[in-house]
Amino acid sequence: xxxxxxxxxxxxxxxxxxxxxxxxxxxxxxxxxxxxxxxxxxxxxxxxxxxxxxxxxxxxxxxxxxxxxxxxxxxxxxxxxxxxxxxxxxxxxxxxxxxxxxxxxxxxxxxxxxxxxxxxxxxxxxxxxxxxxxxxxxxxxxxxxxxxxxxxxxxxxxxxxxxxxxxxxxxxxxxxxxxxxxxxxxxxxxxxxxxxxxxxxxxxxxxxxxxxxxxxxxxxxxxxxxxxxxxxxxx
Amino acid sequence: xxxxxxxxxxxxxxxxxxxxxxxxxxxxxxxxxxxxxxxxxxxxxxxxxxxxxxxxxxxxxxxxxxxxxxxxxxxxxxxxxxxxxxxxxxxxxxxxxxxxxxxxxxxxxxxxxxxxxxxxxxxxxxxxxxxxxxxxxxxxxxxxxxxxxxxxxxxxxxxx
Numbered sequence: 001x002x003x004x005x006x007x008x009x010x011x012x013x014x015x016x017x018x019x020x021x022x023x024x025x026x027x028x029x030x031x032x033x034x035x036x037x038x039x040x041x042x043x044x045x046x047x048x049x050x051x052x053x054x055x056x057x058x059x060x061x062x063x064x065x066x067x068x069x070x071x072x073x074x075x076x077x078x079x080x081x082x083x084x085x086x087x088x089x090x091x092x093x094x095x096x097x098x099x100x101x102x103x104x105x106x107x108x109x110x111x112x113x114x115x116x117x118x119x120x121x122x123x124x125x126x127x128x129x130x131x132x133x134x135x136x137x138x139x140x141x142x143x144x145x146x147x148x149x150x151x152x153x154x155x156x157x158x159x160x161x162x163x164x165x166x167x168x169x170x171x172x173x174x175x176x177x178x179x180x181x182x183x184x185x186x187x188x189x190x191x192x193x194x195x196x197x198x199x200x201x202x203x204x205x206x207x208x209x210x211x212x213x214x215x216x217x218x219x220x221x222x223x224x225x226x227x228x229x230x231x232x233x234x235x
Numbered sequence: 236x237x238x239x240x241x242x243x244x245x246x247x248x249x250x251x252x253x254x255x256x257x258x259x260x261x262x263x264x265x266x267x268x269x270x271x272x273x274x275x276x277x278x279x280x281x282x283x284x285x286x287x288x289x290x291x292x293x294x295x296x297x298x299x300x301x302x303x304x305x306x307x308x309x310x311x312x313x314x315x316x317x318x319x320x321x322x323x324x325x326x327x328x329x330x331x332x333x334x335x336x337x338x339x340x341x342x343x344x345x346x347x348x349x350x351x352x353x354x355x356x357x358x359x360x361x362x363x364x365x366x367x368x369x370x371x372x373x374x375x376x377x378x379x380x381x382x383x384x385x386x387x388x389x390x391x392x393x394x395x
Contacts, residue, residue: 038329105290169281169282171238175238189256190273
């Protein structure tokens with residue numbers, strides 16, 4: 001059998017990872033740290049390590065949540081091994097613990113930066129959309145009178161003309177977020193893989209800018225909606 | 236790049252219907268293709284070409300295999316520090332103290348079945364380290380023969 005056609009199961013993110021409590025907190029912290037650290041100046045890394053552990057940053061939290069889903073999808077044997085490693089760990093951050101860090105790096109980070117990178121990207125978009133809490137527009141977006149193509153075009157133009165000048169990667173994130181919102185079941189791996197890359201590289205930036213990003217998204221969307229409604233009689 | 240171009244790029248990315256995931260599984264082939272077709276747009280977005288991200292132990296294994304796949308034993312005096320340096324030039328991983336391994340054989344033994352004879356846990360970890368490299372060999376290896384030889388080692392260790 002051709003090895004390339006070997007199947008990988010989708011990550012099941014339906015589990016309630018809150019049930020884990022603090023059991024895998026250090027693992028999730030190490031995961032988030034390892035995923036992003038190389039994008040920071042070496043002198044900034046210790047601060048980032050502390051931020052990951054102590055602060056409440058949206059995209060960092062999303063990343064930790066993703067780590068917990070990876071754990072919950074592990075087989076029994078792997079999870080037992082991780083549990084033991086965590087139990088034995090007496091270090092402050094966990095990262096000082098060679099065996100634990102090796103495990104997280106090999107079993108979780110390597111997956112999230114290769115074959116599950118697109119799933120990480122998709123998870124980030126879902127997290128962003130869920131965090132908007134904008135149910136008021138739901139019926140309008142989902143109505144049959146809304147032309148999605150036009151909506152996306154208007155939305156993109158509005159982003160371009162908005163007050164805040166964003167980097168292209170931010171625009172890309174927001175446009176893909178709307179695409180996800182319009183059709184969550186569309187699972188094109190290339191686009192999600194790209195999002196996975198840019199979220200991983202800009203984890204801190206996207207976290208700090210989360211509120212302005214949400215505003216930009218909502219504003220561009222609401223302006224676009226009034227103009228994308230189909231004219232003429234309903235079919 | 237303005238938003239119009241971005242939208243167009245995203246449309247293009249999604250044009251390839253083989254990258255659509257419909258059921259509960261996807262394949263390595265799709266993953267590789269997805270990553271490949273992203274490279275152009277990444278350049279335009281200003282993503283500098285970066286070294287592949289790979290865990291430290293796996294990075295060490297790639298380097299060791301490429302250097303020594305065709306010899307039965309490691310030459311004397313091969314130091315982990317040298318392997319570490321080479322690995323860091325090729326791959327991105329977190330820099331940290333090297334405490335867990337003393338010798339190259341502990342990272343990537345020449346005769347793993349004998350080496351891990353009495354340590355099932357370490358053998359399992361080693362097996363897992365190899366499986367990812369074998370599955371994604373095209374992403375990580377520059378020397379094809381080394382990739383093939385690692386595949387043979389992986390087959391062996393699955394059986395012992």
